[in-house]
Amino acid sequence: MFRQLECFIQICKEGSFTKAAEVLMISQPTLSQQIRFLEGEVGTPLFQRVGRGVKVTADGEILYGKALSVMKLIEESKKETYELRYARANKLSIGISPVDFHGLIPRFLKFHEQYPDITLKFASTEYTTQQLLNRSIDIGIANHYDPNKEIHAMHLYKEEQALVVYADHPWADRTSVSFQELEDLETSLFVADKSVIDHLHTFSEKIAKSLQTQFESTSTAILLSMVLQKVGAAILPASLIETFPGQHLKMIRFVDPTPVREIKLIYKKYHHHNPSVQKCIDFFMES
Template identity: 35%
Template sequence: MELRQLEYFMAVCEEMHFSRASEKLCTTQSNLSQQIKLLENELGVPLFDRMGKRIALTDAGKVLLDQSRHVFSHIAYARDAIAEMKDMQGGSITIGVLPGDADLLFNALLVQFHHTYPKLSLSVIETTKIIEQVAAGTIDIGVTTTPSPDERFTVVPLFHEEFALAVRSDHPLAEKGKVAFEQLRDMKMVMFPPDHQVRQLIGHYCLQAGFRLQPHIETTTLSSLLSLVEQGIGACVLPRLLLESLGKKEIAVVSLVNPTPSQDICIVYRSDKYVGFAARAFMDTLTRYIQAAKELTGV
């Protein structure tokens, strides 16, 4: 059994069509068919059911496809590891973050990371589909809420994120250290739209408290929300670490209690993917950055 035969086999599985697979592989259809036939002869079982112009995987074919994916995954892992040995300080990495989190995690961090690792290329993408994109390989590392257990992913706890109420500094609640979550029911609010992860989290807590949040203004950008709070248009529920680290004099941070909305934030990446120097450097820098921010703000 040769790797090229497995490569041909996987191409046919992806296309489910010999002609299209041969075009993709830049080979002739007759050569492709011959290699698949040799593979079937060696294994002693048919890999495809041939039904006229249509084909379908047999049970044996499904087993081989699953194992072939593992084989090529290990080969890619080895290639990445060897390539890294050639240039220990180089490389690139794509990070996925939830919309709005870049303002908390990455503005100052990007500058710090670049100064420490000037040869590394870093790309930050805001997305609501972090887990799906990590699985697909379109992003290398995700910074997101802790997902359900899944053997495909490695999860590294980052920090426990609590939410607080942001109000204008002259708001009646500004002098209070805390306010009951239930009081949001009657407050004039400005929030992210319903499809935003933060809005969904706060909406869940509202439903548990017996009411629905009905903001006067909704916007997708964090800067707009902060500006609306500064102008006294409404209050907003945002991560406490974010509000404390921004340190805006025009905005007072009031604790929400009974309950305090919170969530766990983690780093997630594919378990079968080689974690290169760039990824390790980023995760280490991010972990230290969050710890320093927590110590600075006392959160």
């Protein structure tokens, strides 16, 4: 139909099958066949012969106006899809939490040096799999995700978790603590990482009860604020706690065992729509 409309419009403009065939660079019999097909589709003659040329019929005039609109829409769509494809090829949307972003800033800066034409857009992520599937992000960086046959995850690094307390907490002078000793913690315990929460629930029922407070949050900033306000203690990434010197906080490392978060690079298995995704995957595999 697209080709037939193209032929029809050209004949209307030229007023002649012969001239239209020359412009379209096809034979006149081929052009005539296209018009016969089109007339069969619309169920009415579109031209009447006038001398050596042709004249558009009343029905043809109606179709001509509609055909021009259709062709304009097609050209606009082609332009917009090209622009979208080009834009996506030079933009990478990464879903990442603030705590993980902090530790990866050096790698992102290095990626930008290697690929200066790719714009990195960072977004918060809570439902990584869903965000990847609906294309609101291109890549997720997190420690957990909902398994899906369309999603793949690769290991990036492991991160130590530690206990953080306020400066005058009874345990503030300690440098290490075991998981078992958390049973003796007399304050509320806040944990942002789901895998650590699950481990605490299986490790000790008494410790699990200390997690049941009136305040809950997955935001590391909020948890740190609650520790500063002496609402309780928190288990957070050691690297994050170390970035808050002089904040009246004290970090106590865990022994027997030392909990860790495994950070993964998560992406759709089929990501051909955005070549920047593969560049990012290759970069993190090599770095």
